[in-house]
Amino acid sequence: MKWKEVKMKTIKVCMGSACFAKGNFENLEFIKQYIKENNLDTEVTIVGSLCENKCELGPRIIVDDTEYTNVSKDDITKILGK
Numbered sequence: 001m002k003w004k005e006v007k008m009k010t011i012k013v014c015m016g017s018a019c020f021a022k023g024n025f026e027n028l029e030f031i032k033q034y035i036k037e038n039n040l041d042t043e044v045t046i047v048g049s050l051c052e053n054k055c056e057l058g059p060r061i062i063v064d065d066t067e068y069t070n071v072s073k074d075d076i077t078k079i080l081g082k
């Protein structure tokens, strides 16, 4: 029997009030739907974060160690497609 090693990706979605109001509520729903439709739920973990005082850059999403700012649904499709 061979084990397949799967490296989990972590998507951190800022749920602070500014990022939330600027679009991260919709972005979070979009990410969850994208993961479900593409059967990525064993490869991706979604976590929320509190405000990190970078509100002017929001909505913010961090994938592993890479930060994305002013994120739209189009951006998410590109990010998750990588």
Ligand code: FES
Pocket (backbone or CB within 6 Å): 014, 015, 016, 017, 018, 019, 020, 050, 051, 052, 053, 054, 055, 056, 058, 060
């Ligand atoms: S609410 Fe996201 S950085 Fe402040």
